[in-house]
Amino acid sequence: MKQLILALDVMDGEKAMEIAKKVAEHVDRIKVNYPLVLSAGVGIMKRLSEIKPVIADFKIADVPYTSSLIARIAFENSAESVIVHGFVGSDTLREVCRVAEEFGGKVYAVTELSSPGGEEFMSAVSLKIVEKAKEAGCHGLIAPSTRIERLREIRKAAGDMEILCPGIGAQKGSIEAVKYADGIIVGRGIYASGNPAEEARKLRRVLKI
Ligand code: XMP
Numbered sequence: 001m002k003q004l005i006l007a008l009d010v011m012d013g014e015k016a017m018e019i020a021k022k023v024a025e026h027v028d029r030i031k032v033n034y035p036l037v038l039s040a041g042v043g044i045m046k047r048l049s050e051i052k053p054v055i056a057d058f059k060i061a062d063v064p065y066t067s068s069l070i071a072r073i074a075f076e077n078s079a080e081s082v083i084v085h086g087f088v089g090s091d092t093l094r095e096v097c098r099v100a101e102e103f104g105g106k107v108y109a110v111t112e113l114s115s116p117g118g119e120e121f122m123s124a125v126s127l128k129i130v131e132k133a134k135e136a137g138c139h140g141l142i143a144p145s146t147r148i149e150r151l152r153e154i155r156k157a158a159g160d161m162e163i164l165c166p167g168i169g170a171q172k173g174s175i176e177a178v179k180y181a182d183g184i185i186v187g188r189g190i191y192a193s194g195n196p197a198e199e200a201r202k203l204r205r206v207l208k209i
Contacts, residue, residue, distance in 0.1 A: 002178060002209040003028035004200060005055065005164065007187030008048070013040030019196050020051045026200035029080070031055040031185055042077045049078035059110060061085035064095035071099040071107075081106035083142060086129030087122065093136035106140065109133035111154050114144035114167035123150060130157040140164060145173030145184070155180040168203075178207045 006027045010016050016036055030052045032045060037056075045054050056074035060067045060082060067084065074082045084096045086109040093109060100107045111129050112122035122129075126143075133141060140162030143154040155163060165181040167173025169189025178184060184207055186200075193199040 003183035004204055004209055005029045005031050005183050005185045006190055007031045007185050008191060009033050009035045009187050010191055011035050011039040013044050017047060019191050020048055022197045023200045024051050026197060026204060029053045029055055031057050033057040046078040053080040055081045057083040059083055059085050060096060061088050064092045067092045068095045068099050071096045075103035075105045081108060083108045085110050086133055090132050090136055093133060097137040107138045108140045108142050108164060109138045110142045112144060114146045114171055127157050130154055145177030146171055148174050148176050151177055151180050175207055
């Protein structure tokens with residue numbers, strides 16, 4: 001079953017809870033990022049996890065020890081998975097996976113960012129990142145819906161690793177991404193609309209997921 005994942009980048013905890021409750025029946029997981037966690041506090045992850053599993057998108061990108069601390073904080077606060085940058089290399093990837101394993105959690109590695117800047121440096125190494133992420137024991141990858149030809153390549157290299165794709169909606173990613181992805185991540189297209197529940201429901205229909 002392919003998933004629809006809400007990227008909840010609002011900056012008010014109560015607003016986040018209100019949107020999460022409204023869209024709950026139409027989304028499979030909720031992804032939190034710095035805007036919400038730095039505004040509302042790390043405790044917001046536990047509250048949201050009572051509604052849907054939470055992906056902590058901290059795009060971890062540090063030396064192994066510091067990265068392990070960040071991952072630990074995420075899992076101790078009820079995250080079911082974390083996102084780590086792939087460009088950090090094998091040692092950090094392995095260390096984050098080791099912490100995830102302690103909690104029965106999952107790790108997704110960013111291959112190349114969906115934004116145009118992702119092409120400047122990351123596209124050149126993203127297939128190598130796939131390899132390193134697989135070797136390190138990552139459960140899945142984050143890959144762009146905004147560059148379908150790259151996504152197709154990443155899918156080929158990824159084998160049976162899970163792929164989550166951001167970019168549909170505000171970043172004008174292609175809905176064709178659903179062919180190659182296991183999950184579609186949408187933020188502004190849902191939470192910034194007048195009716196988030198209805199938008200999420202419509203998206204599921206359009207994406208046929
Ligand atoms: P929007 O509002 O653009 O939100 O639908 C997308 C969400 O996904 C994050 N994002 C990414 N995360 N790799 C990632 O790991 C990416 O290439 C990428 N592009 C967008 C973004 O931070 C937001 O939370």
